[in-house]
Amino acid sequence: MSETVLVTGGAGYIGSHACKALRSAGYTPVTFDNLSTGWEAAVKFGPFEQGDLLDRARLDEVFQKHRPVAVMHFAAFSQVGESMQDPGKYWRNNVIGSLTLVEAAVAAGCLNFVFSSTCATYGDQDNVVLDENTPQFPINSYGASKKAIEDILVNFEQAYGLKSVIFRYFNVAGCDPDAEVGEFHQPETHLIPLMLDAIAGKRDALTIFGTDYETPDGTCIRDYVHVCDLVDAHVLGLKWLEGDKGSRVFNLGTGSGFSVREVVDESRAVTNMEVPIVEGARRAGDCTKLVSGSERAVTELGWRPERSTLPLMIADAWKWHQTGHYDK
Ligand code: UDP
Known part of the structure; x- marks a missing residue:
């Protein structure tokens, strides 16, 4: 057993x-x-x-x-x-x-x-x-x-x-590539599922929370x-x-950071669809950049975060978005 x-x-x-x-x-x-x-x-x-x-x-x-x-x-x-x-x-x-x-x-x-x-x-x-x-x-x-x-x-x-x-x-x-389970929050607050909703026409647009951060393109960076x-x-x-x-x-984390605009651009590329965006004010409590020092899990646990590329995370989330929601 x-x-x-x-x-x-x-x-x-x-x-x-x-x-x-x-x-x-x-x-x-x-x-x-x-x-x-x-x-x-x-x-x-x-x-x-x-x-x-x-x-x-x-x-x-x-x-x-x-x-x-x-x-x-x-x-x-x-x-x-x-x-x-x-x-x-x-x-x-x-x-x-x-x-x-x-x-x-x-x-x-x-x-x-x-x-x-x-x-x-x-x-x-x-x-x-x-x-x-x-x-x-x-x-x-x-x-x-x-x-x-x-x-x-x-x-x-x-x-x-x-x-x-x-x-x-x-x-x-991202989500299970087989789409057996996925990300489904009510209400949703996270960047990628909200963006996929906007791409699919389930909401008018994605609001980018702040474009005046001290980052190369002005938007927040996350790992x-x-x-x-x-x-x-x-x-x-x-x-x-x-x-x-x-x-x-x-x-x-992977130790690599991506800005909100980079995530938007990659989503456009992965889905081959327009991403309706609106540039909005900063969201209270957001840090400019959060990137992990991620060596310990790799060296000590032998962790290999192989699916953690932006295209794969977005593609897997998009597949789930199109095929499965628990309330249906
Ligand atoms: N974000 C955004 N618009 C949204 C939701 C999130 O611009 O509708 C940004 C947010 O400001 C942050 C990043 O996307 O810089 C990731 O936000 P999320 O809420 O997904 O995760 P958090 O970093 O807050 O844990």
Whole structure:
């Protein structure tokens, strides 16, 4: 019988791709999700247990039933703007929910933990290549909540021997090339899916948030990583823990940055369609440039982010955009 991994947020964008990768690697992914932002139709690669991270009794039940060898913890709220308007929602769900999960894992003797953190924990350090040793000064409640969970994991290792691999994501993009699962947020706030909506005529235009940044073309620069590469790193992280290599933090980005205009131009080339754009004001909270120092995952985990080129990320997202949405 294959080993089981508990995947919180397995009905969401990244979690559903992780379930597919785990399944391909020979594990049984058990999705734990409250469906607040996820889709039951995205749970395709293993059992589904509906539940909320704040419900300790439900978590205990699921740990007892499935006896996972590890937890992959994706379930979280992740919108920066919302986190500033409603910090309590982020601290309660992300931090108290994660604390409840970690306590349940320790009680069940499940001591391998893979956690999805974010480059938002670094804060606003424009024009700096961010590596894992860069000090973390989050500037929004979302980043602060993820940083707090990282701290919880350190303390639970000291007290109970919980081992963790923490991944700090840069900009996750693209979709499963088979389009079995994909990116579908309601509401959508991310650049590439919004742009594809504009190309497909589902919205009037893409607004470029700011054209007066100190970058070569005036628009913000981000480090985009393909979701399939990202979840492959998680499987490598799981094997790292199973190999008793100890707790470790890894950035997940490619080290290359692309501006919003470059993403727009590439989308035009990939889809062979016009991209209706409007140049707008800066979006509050946006950094000029966020690019990962990404060597550690490559050298230590053996990670090879091979699909993380702009043309592939956009082509895979476009394929999903044309073929699959969970509400249909
Ligand atoms: N962006 C934009 N228009 C949009 C959405 C995003 O110009 O409608 C820009 C945004 O300012 C940032 C980049 O695209 O520079 C990536 O934004 P996204 O929200 O996808 O990810 P974030 O970097 O905020 O995590």
